[in-house]
Amino acid sequence: MIxxxxxxRRxxxxxxxxxxxxxxSRLGLSADEQRARELVSSWLAPRGAQVRRDAAANLFARLPGEGEAVLVGSHLDSVPExxxxxxxxxxxxxxEAVESLVDAKVKLRRPIEVVAWADEEGARFGVGLFGSTAAFGRLARGVGDRRDRDGTSIADALRALGERGDPSAARRDPKELAAYLELHIEQGPRLETAGVPLGIVSAIVGIYHARVSIHGRADHAGATVMTARADALAAASEIVLAVERIARSRLDSVGTVGEIAVRPGAKNVVPGxxxxxxDLRAARDHDGLVREVLDTVTRIADARGVEASVDDLARVPATSLDSKIREVLRRATKSVGVDAPELVSGAGHDAQNPALSGVPTGMIFVRSTGGSHTPxxxxxxxxxxxGAQALANAIKELAT
Ligand SMILES: [Zn+2]
Structure with missing residues (x-):
């Protein structure tokens, strides 16, 4: 029992x-995140776990065993505030799940590793899922050179934590892993609405991030007649509304324009x-969503006589989670008295990386309220x- x-208390x-x-406000790759890792180490090392950090500052605490390991964890960083x-x-x-099994002297055959992935949020350097992406060898080349606003690179931040500055060296063989499990708050209202404490994630949405630049022509706001304008903000506005319309018209899709900048930015100048x-996400036909939005960007720009260019920042495919692990989690949640519904995750998670690397992966959602990324x-x-008890039951089933 947990x-x-x-x-x-913990x-x-x-x-x-x-x-x-x-x-x-515990940013990824900061000294604060490191203190959080040290706290977690201080809990598991006395229980016989071998604790190590990899080149991307991920923390692993391993209880030895035979064969491929069961990996279980999440991340310790947060967004600002x-x-x-x-x-x-x-x-x-x-x-807690692992310690409860140690307390109960459960004989586990497989090694169990608790992981705390570094810098999941990407709040400082703009690289989300950083640690897990590195561990599964999926980092884009040159990521270590990405800098924060103060000019500190990821490599510098890693060196300040005592690593060597090359996160790609964190890569490990996914074949060492029998399964990956992650528990996470839902960050949305579905479990609360359904009145159920736990859910099982069936899939994680595909995510596309891009920066769109519209080039029109800055002009005098009084002297330029309406028919002679190439107003970049008016074109962008039409695109923003089109993103909303397209996402609403498609199943399980969301589209967001969360940042916008206008130049030159004066009340008496037509925006140039x-x-x-x-930010485009979908559980189904994510590629179709991205294509429809990008075609619409081109069409609106052409019709308005402005130029649009799109800079792709990230594209993670939709990830469906392992059906056998889902069954394990179904039994594990049933055994704590919960009939857990299956949910699609609209947020990205570290679990995507092992899943995309062929590791049987499952996620439990815990009911949460008050939104997420807020106090x-x-x-x-x-x-x-x-949730912890269900996780312990699942680990036990997978490791014995
Ligand atoms: Zn998270």
Missing amino acids: DRERLE AGELSRIAGRGTAV GGRFDGALGVLCAV ECVFSL REFASIDDAAL
Whole structure:
């Protein structure tokens, strides 16, 4: 049985690292994230785990065994002014699940590794899922040279943490792993609405990030008649609304323009240039969604006599999670009395990397309220304890 008081006490301890009230600002690859890793190490090392950090600052705590390992964990970093549960709860529950098996002297055949992935949020360097991408050999070349606003590169940040500065050296063979499990807060309202504490993730959406630049012509806002304009912001506005319309018209799709900049940016000048972000996600036909939006960008730009260029920043395919592991998680959640529904994750997760590398991968969602990436995000200790117990049951089934 998991120890609920221990779980609650440690959740409090962890939330105080770079935390203020219910807000947590524990950025990836920072000294704060490192302190959080040290705290997790201090829990598992006395239980006989071999603790190591890899070249991307991922933390692994391994209980020895035979054959391929069962890997279980999540991330310890947060967005600036984020909450206490996103990522952290998955590491806390993984630790608790493993310790409960040690406490109960359960004989496990396989090695068990608890992992805390580094810099999942990508808040500082713009590279989300950084640590898990590195560990599964999926980093784009030259990522170590990416810099934050102060000019510090990822390689510099890693060296400041005592690593050598080459995150690609974190690559490990996915064949060493029998399975990967991750528990995470849902970050959305579906479990709350359904009145169920736990869910099983069936798939993680495909994600496309791009920067779109519209080049029109800056002109005098009084002297330029309406028919003679090439207004970059008006074109961008039409595209923003088209993104909304297209995403609404397709199944399981969302589209967001979350950043926009206008140049030159004066009230009496027709906007000459507009740069905005695109975030397109879909569980089904993600490629079709991206294609339809990009075709529409071209069509609107042509019709308005402006030029559009699209800079692709990231494209992660939709990932369906392993059906056998889903069955294991179904039994594990049933055994704690929960009839867990299957859900598609609209947020990206570290679990995508092992899944895309062929490791049988599963995720448990814990009901959360108050949104996510905000100090209001919340999961109750009751729900977290159920999740940790289900995780322990799943680990036991996979490792014995
Ligand atoms: Zn997360």
